[in-house]
Amino acid sequence: MTTAVVILNWNGVDLLAKFLPSVIAFSKEATIYVADNASTDTSLDFLNRNLPDVKIIKNKENGGYAKGYNDALSDLTEDLFVLLNSDVEVTKNWLTPVIAQFKSNKNLVAAQPKVLDYKNKAYFEYAGAAGGFIDKYGYPFCRGRIFDTLEKDEGQYNDILQIFWATGACLFITNKSFKEQNGFDESLFAHQEEIDLCWRLQKNGGEVNYIGTSNVYHVGGATLSSSNPKKTYFNFRNSLLIMLKNINGPSVFSTLFIRMLLDGVAAFRFLTKGDFGHFGAIFKAHVMFYSMAPSFYKKRKNSSRNFQYNKLGSIVWQYFVKNRRIFKELKF
Numbered sequence: 001m002t003t004a005v006v007i008l009n010w011n012g013v014d015l016l017a018k019f020l021p022s023v024i025a026f027s028k029e030a031t032i033y034v035a036d037n038a039s040t041d042t043s044l045d046f047l048n049r050n051l052p053d054v055k056i057i058k059n060k061e062n063g064g065y066a067k068g069y070n071d072a073l074s075d076l077t078e079d080l081f082v083l084l085n086s087d088v089e090v091t092k093n094w095l096t097p098v099i100a101q102f103k104s105n106k107n108l109v110a111a112q113p114k115v116l117d118y119k120n121k122a123y124f125e126y127a128g129a130a131g132g133f134i135d136k137y138g139y140p141f142c143r144g145r146i147f148d149t150l151e152k153d154e155g156q157y158n159d160i161l162q163i164f165w166a167t168g169a170c171l172f173i174t175n176k177s178f179k180e181q182n183g184f185d186e187s188l189f190a191h192q193e194e195i196d197l198c199w200r201l202q203k204n205g206g207e208v209n210y211i212g213t214s215n216v217y218h219v220g221g222a223t224l225s226s227s228n229p230k231k232t233y234f235n236f237r238n239s240l241l242i243m244l245k246n247i248n249g250p251s252v253f254s255t256l257f258i259r260m261l262l263d264g265v266a267a268f269r270f271l272t273k274g275d276f277g278h279f280g281a282i283f284k285a286h287v288m289f290y291s292m293a294p295s296f297y298k299k300r301k302n303s304s305r306n307f308q309y310n311k312l313g314s315i316v317w318q319y320f321v322k323n324r325r326i327f328k329e330l331k332f
Contacts, residue, residue: 001103003030003095004078006057007086008068010037013046015086015219020051026090029099030082031055035072037062065168066184066193073178081178083171087219089118097213098172101160109177109206110198112166113214116153123150125218128167130157130327131210132195135315137259138243140165140195143210143327146319151326158212164309166208168194169218177206185299187292188241191234196242203246203307229277236263236285237292245296247309260286262316 005027009016016034024032035057036043047054057072069083080102082095094113102108115128124130129144129151143161144151166172171194181200184193198208240263243256267282311332318324318331 001080001099002078003080003082003099004033004076005030005082005084005095006033006035006069006072006076007084008035008037008065008072009039009043009086010062010068011039011041011043012086013039013041013043016043016046017050019086019089020054022089023084024051024054026092026094029095031078033057033072033076035059035068037064037068063186064189066188066190067186070183070186073175073183076175079175081171081173081175083168083173085169085218087118088170089217091215091217094214094216098211101209101211102172102174105207105209107205107207108209109174109201110166111172111209111211112163112170113216114153114157114210114212115167115169116215116217117150118217118219121217123152125169126150126220127169127218130212131161131163132165132167132198133312134164134195134310135312136310137255137262137314137316138239139315140192140239141315146315146325146327146330149319149325156328157210159210160212161210163208163210164202165195165198166210169220170216173197177201177204180204185242185245187295188238189234191231192238192242196238196245199242199246199309202309203301229281232278233281233285233288236282237288240285240289241292241296244293245299248307 005023033055034047037059038061044056047056059068059071063071073081098111098113101111112128112131114130115125117123117125124144126145129142132140132142134140143157181197185196188196202208240256240259244252247255263282267279270279312330324330
């Protein structure tokens with residue numbers, strides 16, 4: 001099984017200098033690419049001068065995460081892609097257990113490793129942690145991270161488990177399945193496009209796994225901080241869009257209605273705190289959802305199988321009302 005580690009870069013020369021050497025040192029079984037999203041800094045000069053063995057893919061524009069990877073992967077022929085954020089520190093033998101799972105499980109189409117916090121390595125990191133899920137209303141959460149509650153890594157997730165979504169910070173996906181699904185939905189631009197892709201992969205009969213025997217450390221927010229209202233905008237807008245696109249049957253409309261009410265509660269909380277930036281971001285997300293909804297409705301496809309996308313009612317109810325803050329406390 002041939003493997004390509006592909007790092008998407010946009011004006012991230014400092015991150016490349018800091019983290020790429022560890023990727024090179026610990027990824028001998030893979031070909032390493034940097035896909036540059038039309039950077040205007042010295043990223044390409046740095047790579048050419050200091051890391052000539054890294055292959056460079058030059059995208060014509062900054063199309064965000066979704067289009068950036070679609071363009072970068074279109075001509076690659078390796079069997080397995082590893083989509084790795086530029087702010088991730090990998091560890092020795094990080095690829096070995098994941099590749100072994102792809103070799104032994106023919107239904108496996110996507111996976112992620114254990115994702116820990118680079119700044120506090122004893123704890124899980126927000127983006128992915130120990131594998132992703134969503135609740136009935138499209139709110140994503142992880143083993144090891146629910147909303148802003150992060151668990152300490154005490155070996156409780158050193159397992160292999162089927163999950164709903166694998167993090168885009170370190171996403172393993174087969175070339176065949178990525179291209180069969182036409183890659184990421186470029187309309188999303190950035191944030192939650194990996195959830196949409198994993199959703200489609202599973203509706204098509206594929207399996208997504210968490211491989212807890214592989215560890216990486218993620219800085220998180222290096223491109224867009226969680227405190228940035230722009231990130232809130234993308235997360236709220238895209239969550240509504242992928243629900244409209246992927247939930248089968250007429251229940252999608254009642255589910256979306258309740259989700260939008262819950263979004264309204266979140267917006268009101270920001271407003272009462274005087275956080276007008278995030279309040280405005282949620283309002284804008286809903287306005288843009290209505291604008292984009294017709295095109296996403298056309299993307300709806302009935303699944304050939306009865307696929308249940310969630311195993312949990314409302315994570316909002318369990319977390320904020322029932323005070324269940326860690327994964328093992330949740331009632332499925």
